[in-house]
Amino acid sequence: MLKFALLGALNYQPMSGYDLKQFTDRSISNFWHAELSQIYLTLKSIEKEGLIESNTVPQSGRPDRRVYNITPAGRQALHEWLREPFTSIDQYKDTLLLKLFYSASLDRETILAQLRIQRGLHQKLVDTFQSETVDLISQTTERAPHLHKDALLWDATRRFGEQTELVYLRWLDETIQLVEDNF
Amino acid sequence: MLKFALLGALNYQPMSGYDLKQFTDRSISNFWHAELSQIYLTLKSIEKEGLIESNTVPQSGRPDRRVYNITPAGRQALHEWLREPFTSIDQYKDTLLLKLFYSASLDRETILAQLRIQRGLHQKLVDTFQSETVDLISQTTERAPHLHKDALLWDATRRFGEQTELVYLRWLDETIQLVEDNF
DNA sequence: AGTGGCATGTAAGGCGTTACATGATTTC
DNA sequence: GAAATCATGTAACGCCTTACATGCCACT
Numbered sequence: 001m002l003k004f005a006l007l008g009a010l011n012y013q014p015m016s017g018y019d020l021k022q023f024t025d026r027s028i029s030n031f032w033h034a035e036l037s038q039i040y041l042t043l044k045s046i047e048k049e050g051l052i053e054s055n056t057v058p059q060s061g062r063p064d065r066r067v068y069n070i071t072p073a074g075r076q077a078l079h080e081w082l083r084e085p086f087t088s089i090d091q092y093k094d095t096l097l098l099k100l101f102y103s104a105s106l107d108r109e110t111i112l113a114q115l116r117i118q119r120g121l122h123q124k125l126v127d128t129f130q131s132e133t134v135d136l137i138s139q140t141t142e143r144a145p146h147l148h149k150d151a152l153l154w155d156a157t158r159r160f161g162e163q164t165e166l167v168y169l170r171w172l173d174e175t176i177q178l179v180e181d182n183f
Numbered sequence: 184m185l186k187f188a189l190l191g192a193l194n195y196q197p198m199s200g201y202d203l204k205q206f207t208d209r210s211i212s213n214f215w216h217a218e219l220s221q222i223y224l225t226l227k228s229i230e231k232e233g234l235i236e237s238n239t240v241p242q243s244g245r246p247d248r249r250v251y252n253i254t255p256a257g258r259q260a261l262h263e264w265l266r267e268p269f270t271s272i273d274q275y276k277d278t279l280l281l282k283l284f285y286s287a288s289l290d291r292e293t294i295l296a297q298l299r300i301q302r303g304l305h306q307k308l309v310d311t312f313q314s315e316t317v318d319l320i321s322q323t324t325e326r327a328p329h330l331h332k333d334a335l336l337w338d339a340t341r342r343f344g345e346q347t348e349l350v351y352l353r354w355l356d357e358t359i360q361l362v363e364d365n366f
Numbered sequence: 367a368g369t370g371g372c373a374t375g376t377a378a379g380g381c382g383t384t385a386c387a388t389g390a391t392t393t394c
Numbered sequence: 395g396a397a398a399t400c401a402t403g404t405a406a407c408g409c410c411t412t413a414c415a416t417g418c419c420a421c422t
Contacts, residue, residue: 008281018374030280033276035411036373036374037375038410038411063372065372078285082285086297089304090276090279091216095269095273097343098184098187098211100339105262106266122272147287149287150287152287153284153285153286156354156357156358156361164347170346175339178335201400201402217382218382218384220382223402223404224382246401247402248402
């Protein structure tokens with residue numbers, strides 16, 4: 001699936017593996033993160049499939065950049081994947097919930113400590129979605145007005161992140177209260 | 184991590200791999216799912232670590248059951264893991280959001296079709312959390328009143344599922360509206 | 367002098383899914 | 395008669411993470 005995340009990015013403009021890591025971190029990492037090493041491996045494999053092509057751009061005092069372009073076959077593969085109905089729900093894993101589920105024998109303070117750590121982390125995420133991510137999207141529309149429709153969908157995924165994190169926070173507060181009252 | 188999901192379950196009572204699949208499907212699958220084959224492999228590896236022990240229970244007309252018991256070392260490993268502070272957030276992947284992010288060039292109806300399929304799937308999940316899962320937890324507390332505290336935490340994880348799915352539904356409705364108005 | 371950014375990649379190991387293999391019993 | 399349930403497991407494959415390896419440049 002990372003395959004299509006990268007094809008989608010290269011459909012906007014040619015990029016190197018390093019560029020793609022930064023692009024994904026700033027845009028889709030909320031619902032599709034990837035390590036650099038995995039990006040390099042995936043690029044290699046989709047180049048072999050003929051969906052992208054690379055050319056080496058020499059640089060002075062820095063390693064050469066290997067810049068990838070999407071091919072017509074790549075554009076087609078991307079569009080086919082986008083149109084293909086997705087009829088399931090991705091499974092998600094949450095270590096905090098797993099620990100909490102089995103935590104009944106722990107003392108009150110240990111449970112509360114776990115919950116409060118998470119509260120701080122999720123608060124930071126909410127802040128990011130409400131400021132940095134908003135700015136990032138509006139910057140793009142200013143520079144590239146033809147991406148107006150794209151920006152609407154990008155903002156939809158941003159709002160998803162904001163809303164799910166707000167619910168996570170609210171749930172943490174409720175659960176902290178529950179533990180304070182019952183443990 | 185599946186290791187601890189299984190240890191936590193076996194800390195309640197001895198179970199076979201097959202039993203554990205059913206247990207996890209009914210309780211923690213919302214935040215930690217696992218296939219049977221992976222459960223069998225994990226059981227084998229944690230038995231080698233000495234955290235669980237198995238004994239074979241013969242059956243007539245059925246394959247023998249291999250029933251696992253948690254050992255004192257297993258109880259200790261579980262408790263150490265539970266107490267260990269969890270200081271990060273699990274990354275989560277969502278194919279629908281990935282597709283939507285790159286869908287600006289698709290026609291309105293194709294995007295709406297994707298969103299409506301998901302609406303149906305998430306509606307079903309909400310229903311499950313609001314009826315079946317509630318029943319399951321209250322049945323356990325009736326049969327085993329000493330698990331009263333456990334049930335409070337189980338219900339907290341159930342409410343997490345219910346609330347996140349409700350937000351997902353609300354977001355889908357908003358996004359369907361967005362696409363209807365702009366594409 | 368040290369940290370962080372730029373830039374590419376390999377290697378090892380862990381985790382997870384899907385398919386395969388077997389076979390009786392129970393339910394529709 | 396077919397499908398689901400009970401019950402265990404192996405094999406192949408893919409994906410992902412972490413660590414390793416290299417080396418220059420800019421900034422503090």
